[in-house]
Amino acid sequence: MQRQPLDRDQRIALLADMLLIRAFEERIVQMAHEKGRLPGMQITCMGQEAVAAGVVRALAPDDVVVTNHRSHGHLLARGVDPGALMAEIMGKQDGLNRGKSGTLHLADPSRNVLMTSTVVGAAPPLAVGAAFAQHYRGEANATCVFFGDGAAAEGSVHEAMNLAAVWRLPVLFVCESNCWAGAQAHKEHCPIGEIARRAGSYAMPGVMADGNAVEQVHDAARDLLGHVRAGRGPALLECHTYRMRGHGEHDPQHYVDKAELALWAERDPIALHAEALRRAGLLEPDAAERLRQIATAAVDAAVAFADASPYPPAAEALDHLYVNPLPPLAKEG
Amino acid sequence: MPVKSTGQAIAEALALAMDRDENVFLAGEGIGTSIHVNPHLPTFGLLERFGPRRVRDTPVSEAAIAGLAVGASCMGLRPVVEIMFFPFITLASDMLVNHAAKLRYLSGGLSAFPLTVRVKSGVFSAGCQHSHHLEAWLAHAPGLKVAYPSNPADAKGLLLSAIFDPDPVVVVEDMPLYWSIHGEVPEGDARVPLGQARVAREGGDATLATYGGAVHVALAAAEALAAEGVSLEVIDLRSLVPLDTAAVFASVRKTGRFLALHDATRFCGFGAELCATVAEACFGELTSPPCRIAAPDIPVPFTPAQEAFYKPSADQVTQAVRRMVRG
Numbered sequence: 001m002q003r004q005p006l007d008r009d010q011r012i013a014l015l016a017d018m019l020l021i022r023a024f025e026e027r028i029v030q031m032a033h034e035k036g037r038l039p040g041m042q043i044t045c046m047g048q049e050a051v052a053a054g055v056v057r058a059l060a061p062d063d064v065v066v067t068n069h070r071s072h073g074h075l076l077a078r079g080v081d082p083g084a085l086m087a088e089i090m091g092k093q094d095g096l097n098r099g100k101s102g103t104l105h106l107a108d109p110s111r112n113v114l115m116t117s118t119v120v121g122a123a124p125p126l127a128v129g130a131a132f133a134q135h136y137r138g139e140a141n142a143t144c145v146f147f148g149d150g151a152a153a154e155g156s157v158h159e160a161m162n163l164a165a166v167w168r169l170p171v172l173f174v175c176e177s178n179c180w181a182g183a184q185a186h187k188e189h190c191p192i193g194e195i196a197r198r199a200g201s202y203a204m205p206g207v208m209a210d211g212n213a214v215e216q217v218h219d220a221a222r223d224l225l226g227h228v229r230a231g232r233g234p235a236l237l238e239c240h241t242y243r244m245r246g247h248g249e250h251d252p253q254h255y256v257d258k259a260e261l262a263l264w265a266e267r268d269p270i271a272l273h274a275e276a277l278r279r280a281g282l283l284e285p286d287a288a289e290r291l292r293q294i295a296t297a298a299v300d301a302a303v304a305f306a307d308a309s310p311y312p313p314a315a316e317a318l319d320h321l322y323v324n325p326l327p328p329l330a331k332e333g
Numbered sequence: 334m335p336v337k338s339t340g341q342a343i344a345e346a347l348a349l350a351m352d353r354d355e356n357v358f359l360a361g362e363g364i365g366t367s368i369h370v371n372p373h374l375p376t377f378g379l380l381e382r383f384g385p386r387r388v389r390d391t392p393v394s395e396a397a398i399a400g401l402a403v404g405a406s407c408m409g410l411r412p413v414v415e416i417m418f419f420p421f422i423t424l425a426s427d428m429l430v431n432h433a434a435k436l437r438y439l440s441g442g443l444s445a446f447p448l449t450v451r452v453k454s455g456v457f458s459a460g461c462q463h464s465h466h467l468e469a470w471l472a473h474a475p476g477l478k479v480a481y482p483s484n485p486a487d488a489k490g491l492l493l494s495a496i497f498d499p500d501p502v503v504v505v506e507d508m509p510l511y512w513s514i515h516g517e518v519p520e521g522d523a524r525v526p527l528g529q530a531r532v533a534r535e536g537g538d539a540t541l542a543t544y545g546g547a548v549h550v551a552l553a554a555a556e557a558l559a560a561e562g563v564s565l566e567v568i569d570l571r572s573l574v575p576l577d578t579a580a581v582f583a584s585v586r587k588t589g590r591f592l593a594l595h596d597a598t599r600f601c602g603f604g605a606e607l608c609a610t611v612a613e614a615c616f617g618e619l620t621s622p623p624c625r626i627a628a629p630d631i632p633v634p635f636t637p638a639q640e641a642f643y644k645p646s647a648d649q650v651t652q653a654v655r656r657m658v659r660g
Contacts, residue, residue, distance in 0.1 A: 066404070097441035105439035114407055115444070119431050125397050126432065129404015129412075136358065136386070136410060143404075156427070159397035166392060320442035321476055323499035327528055330579040330614065 003222055006215065008282050010057070014214045015277060016291050017053035018270045021045065021073040023295040024082060027303060028072070028089065028103075032249035039091050040102055045073040047212075047244030050269035051176050052077045054217030055144060055237070058225055062112065064134070064143040066127040069104055069118040070176070074146055078111045082298055083305035092309035099312045100320060121154025123147050124173060128160045131169040131234075142170040142228045144221075149238075150181025152195045161234065165202035168233035172224055175236065176211065178243035183255045196238035204234050211239030212269040215276070241269075337518045340373035340511030342485035343451075346492040347375065347413065349522060351383055354411060357496060360389040360401055361415030361451075373512040375451070376415070395421055399428030399450070403436070406448040406501070413496055416452040419505070420465040425450075433501040434476030448502075449495045455508040455546065456596065456644055461632035466597030469606070471503050472573045478502040478527055480572040483548035485516040487571055490525030498527060507546035514549065528575030532584070536566035538658050539590035542581050542607055544570040547594050547645065554650035563658050565650075573603055581607070582614050589620040590657050594645060599627035621657045626650055 006014075025044040032042040045052060052073030056065070059078075067074045075085055080096070088095025089103045096108050104118045114130055117123045127145035134141045151157060152175055164171045175195045179186050192198060199206025205227055209220040217239055224235035242264040246253045253261075277283040337345065350357045363369075365380035365388045372378075380388040391398050395416060402412040416422050422429070429450065437444050456464045471479045480495055480502060482488040488506065495502035533548055534555050543551050548569045555565040566584050570577065585591050591611045593604030608623035626645050634640050 064408070095441075097439060097443065100441040101439050105436075107436070107440040107444055109440075109443050115404070115432075115436055116439075117432060119427055122400070122427060122432060125400020125428060126404040126407075128397060129401040129406070130408050131404070132401055133405045133408030133410045136405070156396045156400070159392075159394040160400060162392055163394055163397040163401065167389075320440070321438050322478075323437070323445050323447075326478075326575040329576070329610075330582050 018049040019295040041248040043248040050214035058221035066145040082302035086302040087306035093312040094309035121151040124160035149177040164234040171234040199236040206236040211241030334517035342489040343375035346489040365390040395424035399425035402448040460635040464633040481544040530577035530580035533567040533569040536564035540584040543594040553647040
């Protein structure tokens with residue numbers, strides 16, 4: 001498959017995306033442990049930034065993204081406003097979804113981040129529906145759906161892949177194999193080891209990429225999107241990476257081997273990519289630090305924006321259920 | 334007005350919606366090429382007329398069928414998907430209850446899901462994994478709308494309203510009505526609004542609210558009672574969500590007595606909601622306690638005598654009304 005090599009700006013953009021995601025997630029982690037700062041549980045993609053940046057940068061603006069509970073990276077890479085995202089995580093009125101979503105169910109249709117499902121394994125059938133609409137209208141766009149290796153044990157994922165394949169729908173299935181499903185290790189739920197090999201069951205291409213190597217992820221996503229956009233049906237990309245935190249910040253990872261965690265810390269996707277850029281002579285000695293500062297400033301601004309936003313009024317809980325609301329019930333007595 | 338079977342009336346609605354709006358498509362198991370050749374089935378002939386792009390036979394995958402509807406509707410299409418039999422809706426329930434019903438709310442009103450699910454109901458000698466009335470489950474999920482027609486004109490009109498409603502609607506079709514109930518059907522885009530009940534028979538002594546095939550049981554009971562000089566008002570709710578409480582309350586205020594009837598089991602059935610709602614609103618005007626007539630709390634039995642025992646009968650209705658009216 002012919003593929004244009006990435007230019008310097010594109011390679012640096014991947015680094016900048018990952019730095020923004022890292023800075024954002026580090027702030028979430030910090031605030032999650034400040035009592036009363038953030039409502040609810042906080043789930044981050046710390047360590048998985050290369051998957052978000054690498055895949056999302058391969059998408060066109062009109063492509064659709066469907067994601068899951070570990071979604072902050074996908075949204076930030078997609079260009080969603082960090083302030084609106086932070087405000088939503090805080091449940092504020094100026095959040096993406098007026099506080100109705102919180103961290104878990106984010107949607108930004110303006111960026112074609114269409115749906116998020118936190119029911120594990122439910123995102124792929126939703127993505128099949130979105131891809132069907134693209135196919136039905138004869139559009140050249142694709143739908144990209146992110147799910148975890150744990151989700152791959154759900155029957156709904158099989159149904160979605162099967163239907164997408166028999167109808168040759170433009171879906172890029174992206175499995176972020178982060179070694180953990182809750183507190184369950186990969187080998188405890190996945191007898192085949194590599195979920196990408198399941199693609200053969202659906203007669204679609206399946207590719208395993210190093211999920212901590214952002215350019216490898218990006219290249220694989222570009223190749224598979226080429227297949228998908230050519231009308232040749234869906235494709236499956238598995239990105240082998242590691243969940244560097246617990247399932248959420250409420251999970252102290254007592255079941256994780258610290259030596260394994262340390263090994264993966266040495267394979268930090270940001271450090272790996274920055275080093276590759278330096279070796280290629282594309283990154284001046286202090287450029288990475290400058291990019292990191294820009295990311296931190298963006299997160300500072302996002303937190304300030306979110307802090308300044310009020311909570312939506314309690315009575316607004318009654319809004320946004322139906323487009324055509326139910327008529328009021330007849331008065332009693 | 335032309336007379337049609339309920340199945341033919343539904344087919345007419347589907348064809349009309351597809352003619353009107355390119356965004357409407359059908360998907361389901363055996364909706365194009367079916368093992369059944371029956372001109373009263375609602376999707377009969379539609380594949381031939383509209384082609385396989387818009388009439389899509391799916392694999393046996395209820396979660397994917399419902400996910401297809403949720404995802405495609407979020408993109409602006411108007412999917413009309415079929416779940417073959419009511420109990421199979423449990424396989425689609427995550428997509429309906431956690432996604433179709435909730436994703437608009439979770440988006441803070443940014444997204445919309447104009448999808449329709451048609452599901453076939455009824456008791457038809459197939460046992461309890463093909464027959465199970467789960468409408469109260471659906472009505473209990475905020476974000477869904479639920480319609481349940483009893484006759485050809487309503488089946489057509491409610492389905493048209495459902496398809497063009499901007500929210501997710503489940504339309505429950507009592508399958509035996511497809512071929513057993515014929516009636517006049519207005520031509521063209523004759524929508525019946527969701528949330529508007531119909532007085533199926535006027536009466537002054539008691540009010541009975543019901544829906545779907547049970548409407549015909551209620552009408553038979555009302556006819557028998559009339560011969561005894563008891564006048565039963567039958568309200569066909571037509572949709573459970575939205576619920577036309579105004580029509581029910583107006584009738585109860587006239588008769589002072591209320592009964593709810595359905596083929597679903599009694600405990601936590603929709604009749605419980607109806608009785609509670611009537612009791613709260615019309616307590617002072619009731620001359621006797623509200624009454625539920627429903628199936629016993631068992632799975633639908635297979636063997637014929639037991640199946641007949643399960644299904645609420647006109648006799649049960651007449652007895653209940655007599656007890657209520659004569660004290």
